[in-house]
Amino acid sequence: MAGPALHVLALNSGSSSLKFGLYRVDRRDAVARLCGEAEAIGHSAGVLRLRDADGTVIHQETAAVADGVQAFRRIVRLLREARVPAPDAVGHRIVHGGPQLRTHAVIDGTVLARLEAACAFAPLHVPAALAVVHAAQARFADLPHVACLDTAFHADLPEVSRVLPLDRALQADGVYRYGFHGLSCASILASWPxxxxxxxxxxxxxxxxxxxxxxxxxxxxxxxxxxxxxxxxxxxxxxxxxxxxxxxxxxxxxxxxxxxxxxxxxxxxxxxxxxxxxxxxxxxxxxxxxxxxxxxxxxxxxxxxxxxxxxxxxxxxxxxxxxxxxxxxxxxxxxxxxxxxxxxxxxxxxxxxxxxxxxxxxxxxxxxxIPTQEERQISRHVYALVAGPAR
The missing domain is CATH 3.30.420.40 (ATPase, nucleotide binding domain)
Structure with a gap:
């Protein structure tokens, strides 16, 4: 049995881009309804692109996009105009969860506090992603939001790879190898079982x-x-x-x-x-x-x-x-x-x-x-946490 389907909005925040996808997800598969990206965020010639389920570009606009929050708001407008189902949950790519958050998690006050602390480990990425999280929580206040971590794929690195050759006392402060692009790696394995x-x-x-x-x-x-x-x-x-x-x-x-x-x-x-x-x-x-x-x-x-x-x-x-x-x-x-x-x-x-x-x-x-499918992988992780084994 496939189980109940959910529509998941996956948001993939980068340092100068915001990729997104709306997926219909059940226990067997995650199928894109719409996807796209806002590129060159922070530049005068930003691009916002929307594709249908077949990958055909159905909308493209060029305009200055100040930040990820503005990009998110434009994406929500495009999804509303496309008349696709409203999301049941929202997943967010978070590059670094820091030492206190090593697995994907439904975002609550504790998780938010740990993500705020993780900004010190990835100041180029995490603050921008958190700004989008806050904007999405305000827009979809009644929906569950899930932090999908790039570091989670590497959480069980062998000690010989995880430990850095520095004073071992620093490990207590979270100074060790975390690894990144974990959602991309997981999507490769999902595409090639x-x-x-x-x-x-x-x-x-x-x-x-x-x-x-x-x-x-x-x-x-x-x-x-x-x-x-x-x-x-x-x-x-x-x-x-x-x-x-x-x-x-x-x-x-x-x-x-x-x-x-x-x-x-x-x-x-x-x-x-x-x-x-x-x-x-x-x-x-x-x-x-x-x-x-x-x-x-x-x-x-x-x-x-x-x-x-x-x-x-x-x-x-x-x-x-x-x-x-x-x-x-x-x-x-x-x-x-x-x-x-x-x-x-x-x-x-x-x-x-x-x-x-x-x-x-x-x-x-x-x-x-093998094309990376980070947004699709985000939707899978969201489904696993939100739908649960008994739903």
Whole structure:
């Protein structure tokens, strides 16, 4: 039996975007009714897009969107005009739940307090998401709201991966590896229930991470205590010598906010190129700009190194999955990353492989492209918590 169906509004807050979807969910599946995104939030040329159940764009508008709250209000208006069923529950992607919230949870006063405390761990993401939570609670005051955590997928990391090589006393303050893009990783496993035992997931977008999955469980991941570590990203530095930060504080007088602005907003592809954090723009610029070529090459190498590291954690790699905006759509990037992984049995073939392709000839590691479905995964988690086993 499928059980009772609920309509779930999934809200996926990013640092400069708000993706959303209205899903009809039962015990068997989650089916999109409408979905879309508000992009370039905070810029003068923001885009709001709405798609139907088939993925066809049925509405698009370009206008300045000041923040996630304004984007949410426009999304509610579009859903109302589309005459789709009203939601029965609302799910919110929360990047970091902090040390006191490690599992998805219905939002109440205690959960809100723990999320407020988690802002210190991800100031680029959590405050913006909480602003949307408050706006959604005001708009849908009678509905249950659920916090769906990116960190939950990694909550049971083995100690050897979870513990950071710092004074062990700091663990009491929550200083350890959390891991992120967990909703994306969970959606990959939901899309590929027969995935092989040793799986490496490369989620590549403006934020990027690589995760080692063994028998469906996260055993290591590139991001650490915050979403700033690991792979070089659009504007985030990824892993960097911690002595550099100490030097900047001592010799340049940078305080914590200045260091955060540097590592989160002025580093990565943007920092190296001095042009943009957008890989598409850098490819065009690379024809004439050496700094753009260097930034692209560094990104490729950073991703390849993290994939190799996760293969070492797993003692081999049965499959490599590319997902996220760059991972799904940039064939040249996938080819460049895989070109240095032949020793691991990776043979992507021309243009890399679609989601259902068999391994390329001579390969023992499958390379797949599986679209991330974070909003759909949010709706599943909401249903599990709100519908309950007895409903």
């Amino acid at each position: 027969d995935a092989p035992a040793r799986l490496v997931i490369a989620h590549l977008g403006s934020g990027a991470s690589v995760t080692a999955v063994c028998d469906g469980r996260s055993v290591d991941t590139s991001m650490g205590m915050t979403p700033s570590g690991g792979v070089m990203m659009a504007t985030r530095c990824g892993d960097v010598d911690p002595g550099v930060l100490a030097w900047l504080a001592r010799e340049k007088g940078m305080d914590a906010p200045a260091l955060e602005r540097l590592v989160d907003h002025r580093s990565g592809l943007l920092g190296v190129s001095g042009i943009s954090g957008d890989l598409r723009r850098l490819r065009e610029a690379a024809r004439t700009e050496p700094a753009a070529r260097l930034a692209v090459a560094m990104f490729v190498l950073s991703v390849r190194k993290q994939i190799a590291a996760m293969a070492a954690v797993l003692c081999g790699m049965d499959a490599l999955v590319f997902t996220g905006g760059i991972g799904e759509h940039d064939a040249a990037l996938r080819e460049a990353v895989c070109a240095g992984l032949a020793w691991a049995g990776v043979r992507p073939g021309p243009g890399a492989a679609p989601a259902d392709a068999p391994p390329a000839a001579g390969a023992h590691c499958q390379v797949r492209i």
